[in-house]
Amino acid sequence: MASRVGSAGLFSISAPFGFLSLAFWANRMQTLYYLLYLPSVLAEPVMIGLILLAAGCSHLNILMIARCFAWKETPGGYLGIVRTLGSAVSFLFLLAGLFAVLMKGIVLMMGYVDIVHHILFPALHATLFGILLLCACVYLARLGMEKTVRFAIVAFVGTIWVTFLYVPFAFPPAAEYRHLLPLLPEHMPKGDWQTFLTIWAAFSGPEYMLALPKEAVDAKKLKTALISANAFTAFEYIFFFVICLTFYGSDYLQRQDLPIVDLIRYIQLPFAERLEMILIPAYAISVVYVVAILLLYAAGAIQCLARSRLSEGRAPFWLAFLMMLLLTWMAGRWIWPDEWKAKEWITWLSWLDASTYTVLPFGFFLLGWITIRRKWRVRHAGGSS
Amino acid sequence: MPAARHKPLLLLLALLVLGGCSFVDKTNTIEEISPVVLLYLDEGNDGSVKLSTIIPPLKKEKKSVITTSSNTLIEGRYLRNLKYYRETKGGQIRMIFFSEAMANRGLTSLLDTLLRDPEISSRVFLSVVRGDMIGYLNRQMQSGQEEIDLYLYKMFAHYEKQGQLTTSNVHEFLARVYNPYADPVLPYYAVANNELRYSGTALFRGDKMVGKIPLSDDVFFQMLREKRGVQKTVPLSEADVVLGSIKTERQIHFTDSFRNVHIDVMLKGRVEEVPAGQKTDSPRELQEFERKLERRIQEKLEKIIDRTQALRVDPFGLGMHTVGWKERPFTREQWNQRWPDMDVTIHVSLKLEHTGMLDSHADRR
Numbered sequence: 001m002a003s004r005v006g007s008a009g010l011f012s013i014s015a016p017f018g019f020l021s022l023a024f025w026a027n028r029m030q031t032l033y034y035l036l037y038l039p040s041v042l043a044e045p046v047m048i049g050l051i052l053l054a055a056g057c058s059h060l061n062i063l064m065i066a067r068c069f070a071w072k073e074t075p076g077g078y079l080g081i082v083r084t085l086g087s088a089v090s091f092l093f094l095l096a097g098l099f100a101v102l103m104k105g106i107v108l109m110m111g112y113v114d115i116v117h118h119i120l121f122p123a124l125h126a127t128l129f130g131i132l133l134l135c136a137c138v139y140l141a142r143l144g145m146e147k148t149v150r151f152a153i154v155a156f157v158g159t160i161w162v163t164f165l166y167v168p169f170a171f172p173p174a175a176e177y178r179h180l181l182p183l184l185p186e187h188m189p190k191g192d193w194q195t196f197l198t199i200w201a202a203f204s205g206p207e208y209m210l211a212l213p214k215e216a217v218d219a220k221k222l223k224t225a226l227i228s229a230n231a232f233t234a235f236e237y238i239f240f241f242v243i244c245l246t247f248y249g250s251d252y253l254q255r256q257d258l259p260i261v262d263l264i265r266y267i268q269l270p271f272a273e274r275l276e277m278i279l280i281p282a283y284a285i286s287v288v289y290v291v292a293i294l295l296l297y298a299a300g301a302i303q304c305l306a307r308s309r310l311s312e313g314r315a316p317f318w319l320a321f322l323m324m325l326l327l328t329w330m331a332g333r334w335i336w337p338d339e340w341k342a343k344e345w346i347t348w349l350s351w352l353d354a355s356t357y358t359v360l361p362f363g364f365f366l367l368g369w370i371t372i373r374r375k376w377r378v379r380h381a382g383g384s385s
Numbered sequence: 386m387p388a389a390r391h392k393p394l395l396l397l398l399a400l401l402v403l404g405g406c407s408f409v410d411k412t413n414t415i416e417e418i419s420p421v422v423l424l425y426l427d428e429g430n431d432g433s434v435k436l437s438t439i440i441p442p443l444k445k446e447k448k449s450v451i452t453t454s455s456n457t458l459i460e461g462r463y464l465r466n467l468k469y470y471r472e473t474k475g476g477q478i479r480m481i482f483f484s485e486a487m488a489n490r491g492l493t494s495l496l497d498t499l500l501r502d503p504e505i506s507s508r509v510f511l512s513v514v515r516g517d518m519i520g521y522l523n524r525q526m527q528s529g530q531e532e533i534d535l536y537l538y539k540m541f542a543h544y545e546k547q548g549q550l551t552t553s554n555v556h557e558f559l560a561r562v563y564n565p566y567a568d569p570v571l572p573y574y575a576v577a578n579n580e581l582r583y584s585g586t587a588l589f590r591g592d593k594m595v596g597k598i599p600l601s602d603d604v605f606f607q608m609l610r611e612k613r614g615v616q617k618t619v620p621l622s623e624a625d626v627v628l629g630s631i632k633t634e635r636q637i638h639f640t641d642s643f644r645n646v647h648i649d650v651m652l653k654g655r656v657e658e659v660p661a662g663q664k665t666d667s668p669r670e671l672q673e674f675e676r677k678l679e680r681r682i683q684e685k686l687e688k689i690i691d692r693t694q695a696l697r698v699d700p701f702g703l704g705m706h707t708v709g710w711k712e713r714p715f716t717r718e719q720w721n722q723r724w725p726d727m728d729v730t731i732h733v734s735l736k737l738e739h740t741g742m743l744d745s746h747a748d749r750r
Contacts, residue, residue: 118503119503122503176705178705178706178708179705181708181709181710181713182708182709182710182711182712182713183710184710184711186711186712186713247560248560249560249563249564251563251564251565252559252560252563252564255563262507265506265507266506266507266508266556268506268508273506274506
């Protein structure tokens with residue numbers, strides 16, 4: 001993404017992002033969709049260990065991401081990529097990135113739309129709702145990268161209160177703690193690598209920060225923000241998983257599509273029922289936030305891809321919006337009406353997220369390290385001659 | 386951004402929202418729908434499902450029970466809508482009664498069908514009923530108890546809150562059906578003399594009813610079912626004694642080989658009624674009295690355990706206590722085989738409180 005600190009463009013940033021913006025951004029990116037269905041994928045109590053393992057691996061990735069921003073010798077953002085990879089490879093990289101952000105945005109949005117359609121408004125046309133949601137994303141994203149990223153605080157505060165509604169499920173009689181046993185694995189179950197893939201994908205999201213210009217982040221602040229976000233994400237996953245497991249039991253939990261949503265439907269207060277009517281719309285704030293960021297990333301990729309043909313004004317942004325609009329319509333027409341196809345796309349999203357979170361932090365760290373080593377050699381060779 | 390620049394966006398949103406009406410493929414106009422509160426499912430003569438409900442609920446019109454007979458639940462709902470001028474909706478279903486024949490047939494497929502409707506909550510109360518339920522509902526409405534569905538719901542909610550009788554909802558039932566180490570239970574009601582009365586607990590193996598605990602033993606069944614509880618009245622008719630406000634606590638221990646299970650039931654409470662001439666003047670007499678009652682309660686509990694073992698059901702979830710930190714010693718099938726042959730040792734300890742009151746009354750006698 002182009003770095004033009006202080007200018008008035010879509011990606012201009014007047015001051016580095018604060019700790020809260022960065023931490024909440026990372027946390028919302030990580031938990032947005034996976035939180036809803038992860039418990040039914042995990043199902044077995046031993047998976048608590050696997051969540052902790054994934055959180056530990058994610059911590060290593062975060063250290064690599066923070067390191068990339070700490071190196072003064074390597075240029076960050078788009079320029080850094082071009083200088084390191086060369087323009088041809090950068091072109092392919094950006095093309096793949098555009099595909100990835102569009103796909104992630106569409107699957108997240110349509111996944112959420114599907115929940116709304118299934119539980120809240122079965123009478124409403126799902127595609128129409130998807131398009132309305134996209135309009136809300138555009139409304140936010142048009143304010144530019146800086147304001148959109150800072151919206152993380154609103155997105156976090158607007159959704160985190162929901163967690164408190166689940167606290168009564170942590171205690172008997174709703175919770176049967178014996179469902180948490182056995183905590184140690186008896187044997188190596190088959191197909192566990194797929195579960196780990198999903199958990200690993202559930203920690204993805206911070207890698208998108210690698211595209212930020214170096215001026216936009218303070219490396220030290222970024223490191224603490226990402227570490228805090230990662231720890232909180234792990235806590236959220238474990239908290240919701242334990243609650244679902246003690247409430248449903250392992251065998252019943254596997255049969256739930258969206259255990260978190262079904263749990264809230266179980267709450268019956270003397271003055272209110274169907275609390276999902278409040279909870280599910282609250283999630284829209286996070287969905288709009290994450291999709292708006294992805295929309296800006298798509299706009300940035302288009303701008304970089306077509307640098308000579310498109311001005312740096314709003315054209316790439318509206319082009320990204322049109323692409324997303326078209327894809328939303330296509331997904332609503334051909335993919336989401338078929339439950340199996342929708343599930344396939346969600347699986348592909350897991351693959352995509354797991355891949356980006358594995359490759360990007362390590363790849364950027366490696367490239368940075370190679371660049372520094374090269375510079376050091378050149379300097380060393382110059383000094384010795 | 387100047388206000389004029391918002392106009393296209395606002396126009397677009399307005400068009401989408403206003404145009405939204407044309408995309409709606411079904412409506413929920415309040416005048417056109419009729420939410421259902423109670424369902425009664427019975428088996429038809431040809432194996433079909435007889436689906437009955439009270440219409441119109443929550444409206445001040447003359448009420449009646451409407452019944453349809455079909456092979457599937459959804460078909461029954463469809464046929465019901467053909468008989469009635471409003472579309473019945475399931476969003477307000479609070480109770481489902483199953484006839485004994487229906488419960489013997491198995492409930493999972495029926496409940497799965499109901500839960501496919503996102504409007505239906507998993508908090509819906511379930512129960513098994515014996516007798517002419519439709520006749521009971523009709524008679525109640527004819528005798529002026531028009532809001533019988535709401536009355537029954539309040540009764541169920543009260544029982545759930547009190548925690549002394551068996552209550553169960555869709556979630557609790559299905560969670561037990563899918564639990565490898567526990568079997569579900571439902572409250573068992575009977576219609577007799579124009580009354581719907583709690584008559585014990587229906588026992589299920591998987592999702593099929595296989596037996597019941599009669600009302601006379603139900604209070605002792607509750608002592609074994611819950612880890613902690615309170616029973617306001619515990620009648621021991623063989624000893625002419627009624628205990629009251631009894632706090633119960635149950636502990637389960639398996640031997641290392643899982644051949645034996647020890648169930649300790651600790652009871653603490655008051656004596657509400659004693660036979661004339663019962664001596665509790667000295668601590669020794671009181672202790673003897675307590676041991677005598679303990680033996681009576683133990684016999685009752687052993688009878689219940691024997692019954693559940695004979696029916697090969699584990700309504701207490703004892704199997705869950707076999708699972709340790711490191712391993713599950715039994716699979717679902719292994720536990721189902723082991724439980725009926727397991728040696729069960731029950732130990733009851735009773736501690737009577739406020740016995741001074743008992744003595745003073747005994748003195749007067």
